[in-house]
Amino acid sequence: MTSPDVAxxxxxxxxxxxxxxxLTNSVVRQIxxxxxxxxxxxxxxxxHPDEAGEFAAIASGVLVNVGNPTSEQVEGMHTAIASxxxxxxxxxxxxxxxxxxxLRTGLATRWLEHEPAAIRANPSxxxxxxxxxxxxxxxxxxxxxxxxxxxALVLAERTAGVVAVTGPQDVVVTNSGGTTHATWITxxxxxxxxxxxxxxxxxxxxxxxxxxxxxxxxxxxxxVVAAHAHVGxxxxxxxxxxxxxxxxxxxxxxALYTLTPExxxxxxxxxxxxx
Amino acid sequence: MTSPDVAxxxxxxxxxxxxxxxLTNSVVRQIxxxxxxxxxxxxxxxxHPDEAGEFAAIASGVLVNVGNPTSEQVEGMHTAIASxxxxxxxxxxxxxxxxxxxLRTGLATRWLEHEPAAIRANPSxxxxxxxxxxxxxxxxxxxxxxxxxxxALVLAERTAGVVAVTGPQDVVVTNSGGTTHATWITxxxxxxxxxxxxxxxxxxxxxxxxxxxxxxxxxxxxxVVAAHAHVGxxxxxxxxxxxxxxxxxxxxxxALYTLTPExxxxxxxxxxxxx
Amino acid sequence: MTSPDVAxxxxxxxxxxxxxxxLTNSVVRQIxxxxxxxxxxxxxxxxHPDEAGEFAAIASGVLVNVGNPTSEQVEGMHTAIASxxxxxxxxxxxxxxxxxxxLRTGLATRWLEHEPAAIRANPSxxxxxxxxxxxxxxxxxxxxxxxxxxxALVLAERTAGVVAVTGPQDVVVTNSGGTTHATWITxxxxxxxxxxxxxxxxxxxxxxxxxxxxxxxxxxxxxVVAAHAHVGxxxxxxxxxxxxxxxxxxxxxxALYTLTPExxxxxxxxxxxxx
Numbered sequence: 001m002t003s004p005d006v007a008x009x010x011x012x013x014x015x016x017x018x019x020x021x022x023l024t025n026s027v028v029r030q031i032x033x034x035x036x037x038x039x040x041x042x043x044x045x046x047x048h049p050d051e052a053g054e055f056a057a058i059a060s061g062v063l064v065n066v067g068n069p070t071s072e073q074v075e076g077m078h079t080a081i082a083s084x085x086x087x088x089x090x091x092x093x094x095x096x097x098x099x100x101x102x103l104r105t106g107l108a109t110r111w112l113e114h115e116p117a118a119i120r121a122n123p124s125x126x127x128x129x130x131x132x133x134x135x136x137x138x139x140x141x142x143x144x145x146x147x148x149x150x151x152a153l154v155l156a157e158r159t160a161g162v163v164a165v166t167g168p169q170d171v172v173v174t175n176s177g178g179t180t181h182a183t184w185i186t187x188x189x190x191x192x193x194x195x196x197x198x199x200x201x202x203x204x205x206x207x208x209x210x211x212x213x214x215x216x217x218x219x220x221x222x223x224v225v226a227a228h229a230h231v232g233x234x235x236x237x238x239x240x241x242x243x244x245x246x247x248x249x250x251x252x253x254x255a256l257y258t259l260t261p262e263x264x265x266x267x268x269x270x271x272x273x274x275x
Numbered sequence: 276m277t278s279p280d281v282a283x284x285x286x287x288x289x290x291x292x293x294x295x296x297x298l299t300n301s302v303v304r305q306i307x308x309x310x311x312x313x314x315x316x317x318x319x320x321x322x323h324p325d326e327a328g329e330f331a332a333i334a335s336g337v338l339v340n341v342g343n344p345t346s347e348q349v350e351g352m353h354t355a356i357a358s359x360x361x362x363x364x365x366x367x368x369x370x371x372x373x374x375x376x377x378l379r380t381g382l383a384t385r386w387l388e389h390e391p392a393a394i395r396a397n398p399s400x401x402x403x404x405x406x407x408x409x410x411x412x413x414x415x416x417x418x419x420x421x422x423x424x425x426x427a428l429v430l431a432e433r434t435a436g437v438v439a440v441t442g443p444q445d446v447v448v449t450n451s452g453g454t455t456h457a458t459w460i461t462x463x464x465x466x467x468x469x470x471x472x473x474x475x476x477x478x479x480x481x482x483x484x485x486x487x488x489x490x491x492x493x494x495x496x497x498x499v500v501a502a503h504a505h506v507g508x509x510x511x512x513x514x515x516x517x518x519x520x521x522x523x524x525x526x527x528x529x530a531l532y533t534l535t536p537e538x539x540x541x542x543x544x545x546x547x548x549x550x
Numbered sequence: 551m552t553s554p555d556v557a558x559x560x561x562x563x564x565x566x567x568x569x570x571x572x573l574t575n576s577v578v579r580q581i582x583x584x585x586x587x588x589x590x591x592x593x594x595x596x597x598h599p600d601e602a603g604e605f606a607a608i609a610s611g612v613l614v615n616v617g618n619p620t621s622e623q624v625e626g627m628h629t630a631i632a633s634x635x636x637x638x639x640x641x642x643x644x645x646x647x648x649x650x651x652x653l654r655t656g657l658a659t660r661w662l663e664h665e666p667a668a669i670r671a672n673p674s675x676x677x678x679x680x681x682x683x684x685x686x687x688x689x690x691x692x693x694x695x696x697x698x699x700x701x702a703l704v705l706a707e708r709t710a711g712v713v714a715v716t717g718p719q720d721v722v723v724t725n726s727g728g729t730t731h732a733t734w735i736t737x738x739x740x741x742x743x744x745x746x747x748x749x750x751x752x753x754x755x756x757x758x759x760x761x762x763x764x765x766x767x768x769x770x771x772x773x774v775v776a777a778h779a780h781v782g783x784x785x786x787x788x789x790x791x792x793x794x795x796x797x798x799x800x801x802x803x804x805a806l807y808t809l810t811p812e813x814x815x816x817x818x819x820x821x822x823x824x825x
Contacts, residue, residue, distance in 0.1 A: 027304040027320045029577040033746035038795050043746065045577045045618045050653045058650070068320045070347055072620055100333070103325045194532065196308035196318065244529030245313050254794030257744065302579040302595045343595045345622055375608070378600045469807065471583035471593065519804030520588050 003270040004222030006229045010261035014040035018060035018211035025067030028197030035201035038256040041208035052076035056083035060211030063204045066104040067096030090117035090210035094203035099128025118162040120203040123148035130154045162224045174221040186269040187232025189239030191248040233267035278545040279497030281504045285536035289315035293335035293486035300342030303472030310476035313531040316483035327351035331358035335486030338479045341379040342371030365392035365485035369478035374403025393437040395478040398423035405429045437499045449496040461544040462507025464514030466523040477506045508542035553820040554772030556779045560811035564590035568610035568761035575617030578747030585751035588806040591758035602626035606633035610761025613754045616654040617646030640667035640760035644753035649678025668712040670753040673698035680704045712774045724771040736819040737782025739789030741798040783817035
């Protein structure tokens with residue numbers, strides 16, 4: 001059980017510039033695309049049911065984020081998930097505000113059967129999606145990362161995939177064939193919570209890292225950790241020069257772009273464990 | 276007739292961090308969420324008709340902004356307004372470009388019956404919504420704040436609510452039981468007009484202040500004034516360090532976050548009057 | 551064959567502050583509106599089929615951008631294009647990712663019959679729309695501007711309009727009555743490719759310049775060149791002060807606003823040719 005080689009993964013991701021198909025909520029589409037571009041990936045938002053399957057088939061990774069869905073977008077998500085599954089494209093589920101709202105809780109729960117390569121969620125969403133709680137207050141989390149560890153392991157087993165719980169401290173867990181693996185990530189900055197879409201964009205970047213990692217035979221778990229490290233390191237860097245969320249957001253995008261793979265790796269503290 | 280205690284209201288709002296349910300136009304969702312976060316509130320955009328009622332029931336305040344509606348979002352707005360009315364949640368109507376466009380003029384006019392706690396509009400929208408004019412050119416206003424005072428009082432009486440007319444100078448009016456109250460607010464900066472969504476975000480922040488004020492028994496009129504003061508003070512602050520709208524937008528978000536309640540109150544000139 | 555008087559056109563556009571009706575993709579609505587405001591135009595996004603025709607009739611220019619369409623928005627686009635044609639309003643087609651996706655390729659191809667005043671596209675989209683290739687990878691171009699010159703001339707003849715191919719170097723072509731005219735534009739900065747929506751916003755600004763130029767009897771070709779010059783000059787200016795896409799985006803908006811018409815003209819290299 002060793003920590004992933006974050007620097008190598010960041011290098012691979014930037015070299016591959018993976019095309020990420022995002023079906024995400026309408027609040028964060030611009031910042032999600034900007035984050036993917038800054039980090040070194042290529043974004044495309046394609047929600048129409050007549051296009052989503054066609055596009056998921058050529059993308060390197062797919063993000064499905066259920067924040068603020070429309071009926072038509074939900075159809076597009078069904079199509080994209082089916083196409084991703086069929087084509088072996090890794091897809092990421094971001095269950096925004098699941099638990100608190102009936103429609104999206106039903107959707108996200110049903111989609112677990114299609115085995116997302118990764119789930120990225122805050123602690124309350126993780127607890128709710130695992131069926132162990134009622135979720136937080138809208139997009140806010142009322143549980144801690146530690147509270148969400150056991151539910152995350154349940155989800156990881158059920159999907160045979162990676163589950164990343166994002167909070168002040170992040171934990172990425174895998175449970176394959178009965179063996180569990182958890183990587184705790186200490187990085188980031190509190191102002192990340194004061195800019196809309198930083199977590200949603202992390203979901204998209206997770207799909208980018210998964211796409212690049214799959215193409216080179218690297219483990220999904222390590223790819224998800226590296227995505228979190230990239231976002232967290234940029235947050236730490238931006239926090240050093242910002243007093244408020246406006247400048248923080250600008251500096252964070254710049255750091256996603258300018259930090260070298262070695263700087264990303266050096267900025268983040270990883271702790272591997274068997275939970 | 277005394278000026279509201281803006282500093283106290285800003286303190287209360289930040290302490291409460293009210294959850295604001297925004298059904299707003301797709302152009303300004305990101306900046307609206309960022310403004311709420313920076314100012315100290317918690318945003319959530321939930322437009323689906325199957326979710327909007329459920330969410331309005333747990334929110335502290337609701338914003339309905341008719342800029343660029345979709346058919347499905349209009350259904351969600353109906354549901355959210357009904358739920359807000361039923362649950363006593365204050366809701367804010369922002370009648371973007373009403374007067375110039377038939378569909379949204381009809382919608383906003385009909386929704387007056389559901390008595391929004393506040394209406395936030397530019398002068399031309401105010402005039403048009405009161406049935407006294409044809410509105411401006413798209414989102415621009417072709418009337419002055421003074422032109423809109425009488426129509427604002429008509430609207431305030433009809434809805435038994437607060438009407439805020441936003442322009443180079445703002446005026447907030449109430450007409451309850453035949454007694455009228457107007458507060459003129461001098462603050463802000465011309466660059467606020469050169470960044471999309473500053474007015475729309477003010478509508479959302481108005482819902483946040485209303486939510487926090489209601490929970491502590493403070494008058495709606497004062498809450499609406501305080502929201503305008505917060506946005507205006509941040510604009511004045513940002514204007515001092517910016518030559519163009521790019522940096523202004525960044526500095527404005529920072530000031531919404533960093534200004535103390537006392538600094539907000541000290542930056543704004545209030546004039547109370549019986550119109 | 552002389553180069554357009556960019557400074558005069560920028561002055562005219564800012565004086566006219568043309569109202570631009572944008573039917574554009576949901577990823578870039580905020581930055582598109584911010585770019586129009588910063589440059590001196592007035593944006594409005596109106597997508598609903600019941601409003602789009604009404605609004606196109608009063609706008610100075612219309613943008614139709616097929617990135618990430620919804621079914622309802624497509625109906626609105628049909629209505630807006632018909633209204634623009636009927637009212638003699640210049641409209642701009644931005645065929646985002648055409649070639650790679652069946653639905654939008656069909657839509658954009660059909661709309662050529664309605665003779666957009668201008669088409670703004672990257673090289674791969676230009677090649678695909680002319681029926682000469684399969685498009686790029688999502689929104690990326692895999693062809694060069696030079697590759698797209700001949701297809702651009704084909705499109706210009708078919709629509710009797712202007713075709714602008716945007717890349718590291720831009721070319722604007724017209725083919726009226728058998729006489730061809732090409733203006734090559736050297737300007738901008740590589741970071742423009744790392745901020746989402748800079749190309750899409752250029753499409754909207756093209757509609758603004760066309761609206762202002764038509765009102766004063768200036769040639770469409772020259773208006774399209776001037777829009778590209780304005781965006782490119784601001785990019786060059788922003789590139790001088792930015793190390794990453796975050797600050798670049800801020801500085802670009804500021805430069806769109808602060809650059810004088812003479813500074814815009816002086817920053818850009820134009821080369822006119824008969825291709």
